[in-house]
Amino acid sequence: MGGIIWLASYPKSGNTWVRTFLHNLLLNATRPADLNELTKFTIGDGNKSWYEHVTGKPFDSFSAEEIAALIPKVHRAYAQSRPDSVFVKTHNMLGKVHGVPLITPEFTAGAIYIVRNPLDVVISLSDHYGMSIDGGVVMMNDKEAYSAETDRKLPDYLSDWSSHITSWQAMEKSRLHLMRYEDMLYKPEKTFGDLAKFLGLKPPKERLRRAIKFSSFDESRKQEAQKGFSERSDKAEKFFRVGKAGQWKTTLTPGQVEAIVDVHHDVMKTFGYLPK
Template sequence: MSSDNSDEKFVMDPDHGEIPDLRNSKGHGFYCFKHDGVYLYIVHPSVLKGVRPADHLRSIKEAELKDDDIFICAYPKCGTHWLWEVIEMLKSGTIKYQKDVKETRMLELISKDGIEAVPQPRVFNTHLHLRMLPKQVVEKKIKCFQIMRNPKDACVSFFNHCRDMTPPYDYEGDFVEFTEAFLSEKMAFGSYSTYLLSWKAEVAAAPELPVLDLFYEDMKFDPVKTVKDVARFLGLSSTDQFCEEVADACSFKKMKKVDQEMKGDAPIKIWADGKEGTFYRKGEIGDWKNWFTVAESERFDQIWNAKMKDSGFKFTYTPV
């Protein structure tokens, strides 16, 4: 996290409550506050508009939803952008890219009023835990997607994302330091393992909630099948040919080009000046091998496996 910045002064405002010190021994870490047991970024003042961060999040729980709303839920860097575009095409029945970025439909960035102002049909996305979402998600049995990715590739992708963000949300430590934060709770959105375990427990407590679990790796291996699975879950009568067209239009290469050439602005400035920040970096399965040493990989496995023992989650770490 960089210093001497007006936004940094905002996130350190004592009116936000106690700001935990998440820095490591080298002074690198994240500016967050803790809400409902999870560390979260303090949203930019242009979004909060004078509202306290905790009140901003609490307002989300009271948002009025429509029966045909759709929610994409995921830990950061697990494929939310890809899935959002796929669902929008399937819902519209046209091969047409969204000019808006998915952050314009991200619960954390638009709050209660923003949620209710989005015109139908509506596909929202979030990195929040199920318990933090609008209460009507469970009450109205809103269709939800949970998209997951192997933790090593997610860690690498999240590191590169945070490294290029605008201050004070950027991360100045190296990859090893970031991995330590990723395996602990001391970072924005908490640890991936805690997110997954919480999601599983909270969904189990709401057995009538319709949820489709997807894996990033399956989307890469067989995108057409994934598109068909999504259409079927949504009750859409999409033809095989149209599903193939959607899968092709939403290939990583094409999505990266669309992001660079036609996407509009996010509700807040995400990327730092002089950085080549992008939501689409490589999109590969197994890129983690270019980042972890053998010893680091083994240590990651040891910690991850201990946390996730008997959880039932199984991930693919290398291409087939």
């Protein structure tokens, strides 16, 4: 493809799972790839070091407007960091900040978007950000929602769950590949096979199955237990919590379910997420 292939999702929707699969598929190793080496393979959008790299100046010297103005230059650096396409993980919506696109069209080859039932997302999201589930519901329903800035990373501009998805759906259909977390769980060979096809890859079945096995939730959880995971939030005990679908049925209150469905009914219906 050439250029950036964005790995986009609302937080805690399966982005790391897809990155791990791609890492294992493309390496074609005989043992699972090291989770803590994902950043060598996939760039994380919003890392402050890239802003310093393209300017030669300390990050703290920039105003918010100057940071926004640098986004296209940073994205150009992403694109030029590999001879062919480069995968970049992002939780940003497809929108603008200070009038500047968060996703620069000029350097974008395509996008893989991962969607997950918001009733399950809110549980993982709340744990990840160290907030109550009620707080997570408020965040996912807020059109102005963003993640907190850290010492290494800029905030992600999320908007609400539905707006995040529909913003990315506005991308040209031939350049967008959409995946459901639940299909990754229950139909892995077809779902990950379709992803490979979108990328123009034709891996033999055995290679595809091995990459699926090496990127499984159990394997990732085992690696995190043995050596930790650099992307775990300091507010969460684990990054890889449960890795299942439908946890909301025994975790959320009827009021919490209603609060999410009321705001996101239409998009949930589109993806088959409305409670029966």
